[in-house]
Amino acid sequence: MSLAAAAALLGSLLTFAVPEPARAAVPDTIPLKVTNNSGRGEPVYVYTIGTDLASGRQGWADANGTFHAWPAGGAPPVPAPDASIPGPAAGQSKTIRIPKFSGRIYFSYGRKLVFQLATGGLVQPAVQNPSDPNHDILFNWSEYTLGDSGLWLNSTQVDMFSAPYAVGVQRADGSTVSTGHLKSGGYNAVLNGLRAQSGGWAGLVRTRSDGTVLRALSPGHGVGSGVLPASVMSGYIDRVWQKYATQTLTVTPFADQPGTKYHGRVSGGVMNFTNGSGAVVTSFQKPDADSVFGCHKLLDAPNDAVRGPLSRTLCAGFNRSTLLVNPQQPDTSAANFYQDPVTNHYARLIHGQMADGKAYAFAFDDVGHHESLVHDGGPRQAYLTLDPFS
Template structure:
């Protein structure tokens, strides 16, 4: 049980969702990059809440590979050595803007997270392996009753990638943006009017245990909804929640072929999936088996890992990403040609990732990172610019 609820150490570079986007659109650093060592991040508090806000910029300094935090001026501070049991981390908090106010800090060439919390500072600890992040699916996590959220970003010589993410949880609403070198701005992550309450109302009304993903404080404050993968850990969702759909997919492709064209710029690169002996084997155009998949369980689907592991290669990883998106969006039965990028067909089966479905339905631009490979078909809430002038983080209303 302890292993299931053990809090995670901060990844050396980026979290899964952002790493996937960087592989897709980032490319290698430009030899002519003119990105400065730090850029401004303008934080605007439009939440309407009266509690103090605390901001944290935590991650890996790309020039050295060291893990640490950045202060309000963008200066890097390496974490000290941790311990076992974990030891308290230095206070890396930056006082955020009051309601209705803005504050500008600077962010360095980092790959990591910008956390923000309301009312209380977050509790961070250090193990011998690095920083321990909050893991509020664990009922004993010290951050369980704190209202907080985070954005993921990478700033390097090729520019800025910054997202709003719901891969782990849906919580305090926010949006991100970037000012491009021509002065124009682009943003993503805003909810529709009424979208915050609308999401929780919709999740409460979804039968099958989905309402159990919602976590509240003892005073009744709604804190968050856990992602379904974490819901499996806590027992909020039954382990069999996706079994019926998976069984139907396996049955369909026992007698027909699933065609995966993983690269939009390589339409002739195709892989062909058929189920034989309970295993889905993929062949290339020459008929050679290139990779195989066991029938995935719900955890593998929601987490896009384990039986749907996606290594950073050019064959299994891209196929697995496509399968993961197809299972979460329940498009594999309705369309034998994947990835399916027609959003009208997403989440239409009674067995689907209802958490992701309800998040996307409440986003102003329809974009979200509701599961790790939500960028398949460009459905992710991510902005990028190769020479950014400024980044934005807007704390939105709880309505």
Template sequence: MLVRLTRPALSLAAATALVGALLALGAPDRAEAAVPDTIALTVTNNSGRADPVYLYDIGTQLSTGQQGWADANGTFHAWPAGGNPPTPAPDAAIPGPAAGQSKTIRIPKFSGRIYFSYGQKLVFKLTTGGLVQPAVQNPSDPNRDILFNWSEYTLNDGGLWLNSTQVDMFSVPYAVGVRRADGGVNTTGHLKPGGYNGVFDALRGQAGGWGGLIQTRSDGTVLRALSPGHGLESGALPASVMDDYVNRVWTKYATSTLTVTPFGDQPGTKFYGRVSGGVMNFTDGSGAVVTSFQKPDADSVFGCHKLLDAPNDAVRGPISRTLCAGFNRSTLLTNADQPDNNPAGFYQDGVTNHYARFIHGQMADGKAYAFAFDDVGNQESLVHDGGPQEAYLTLDPLS
């Protein structure tokens, strides 16, 4: 239900179009909506850092399709026209809370991101196609040496969806929360004590280039770990990093059947995968082929795109989501019925998404958005409520 951008340099427009379609499926009748035009977001700075914090609320109005930003009062401002080469965006920074303090702002109804940076403001630019967001997998990105992170959210008449995401990178830790209509609070995203350094230590200790995902500043400050998809782009991980596992999956299902039941509320809807001629064909209950997949490479697996593209439909998209989760969690060889929703069996193969493995292993509740479809089986770090009273973003210690 969220904007899930796996390439942050891209415009928000395409992702928002998909979000709008998804939300429309489950949104209540407008007359029944009780969500106000803005809700409070309280940001608490428990980081222990003395650096100034800057907040940004950037997104797209689902009602108009306009891209822009919101100020501290929740007022939406559309971006001006951009240029080629990109032109500087207006300064959308909101001063954040000092260490040990909290600050409450208002967030309006749109889908987008809440960025926060330590020490200095982020650099945003505008092209003729929209906003250019930080893309620190590019060593020349102006935000490369800034300590920052972001949360993704959608607020509309159906309620609030707010997540803690590591789809693009693992960086300064934070947790999200929502106060429900009944007064209770749901939270997720907190790391275990020592979990922040624990992720980096685990990556450094994992053979095969995984430590190369870590980016540091010239002063030695650890800034982030890039997602493995970005690690492929930078050359930190070899293109063949998932080949052995993918080849074993293709071999297994040349002589056996992979059963995919993609909808938890529709147990009778099943698709059956078999590899023939190097292609995995999926059939429905009548035996008709409904979609086919070429053998995916590591980039397709880590990004859940390209050869594992997931359109917003009722067949290929849901099957692809399931395959993506199975490849990243390495459950396709141990369970021929997918999705496998038992975390005890995730990441047990020697060839797996170790980045996702280490992040989930250090989360206090085990939940994370470590790859694009980590919500398969409800493993995502997401809070949602149909009548949100207040949202929360807690900046945690870097330890």
């Protein structure tokens, strides 16, 4: 994931991290139960990597949840310490502990991941880069934040759809919730759906030389690597810009503030948003497919009270193709999503095969709460379940 995309996604996670009523303090570490239901025979390796919230330092945690800061990097990057934790065998479970981090929980099959340290810190795997040392490794990751306000843990497809898994949390009251499970046959249904979708979408599926399907790239990475045409969303984007040259797009960005509305009209090729007083508060150039899929560049979303929330809403509307049929945004009804022939078919297929319909198929899939995220302010235990490849 690019730094911009990572920041956007982390921002979407941290928007939930608001203070909650006083309760028993969240401990420094909590148990994470990793269950291997994959049916695969290869060894599994697990990694807990991120930023230690107490110190702000980047590093990794061992199986006991103990933080280890990364040593200095280099140019060119140098090998990072081995942060791998042996995972459970097929049909088995293993419990480790995760600390108060904002970071990722990686897991890989068959081979350990290759992490390197540059002068600016850890070099994360770049799934879209064929020359990345991790390109031919079957792996995936979850993102989490554990802090004094609780746990936020997701399953994400923002960068790729790959080794299936689900996440869960045992709440303070003892109940358990989970998300991220595919329907029976859902893994192959997503891949076959991409292969059958005309217009270059089949090129997102990446296969190893031995025939193993490694992943399907997100469409943003597909555009960036040239396998998905840069014009793949142009037909829809052009129609949106034409529509709102003569009509008004009304955005109510905060569900708990229904009186806060902004009004968008296209003039001179630019969509200008005005507030209730008629003053222009921000403007957007007509985006391209990369901006839409990545929710960045021409749809940049700063962490502010106006442009960021508007950009998030536009991003969701473009990816879900709801902007033409509903001038009142955000449209949060899943029944209205992905109905236009020009849409984010990657997101459409993934959501369609999720058992609960929830996914993080693009950075701001949390608009309207359609994201695959579990949260609790007093978590007893977290769960990571490696699911079957079927």
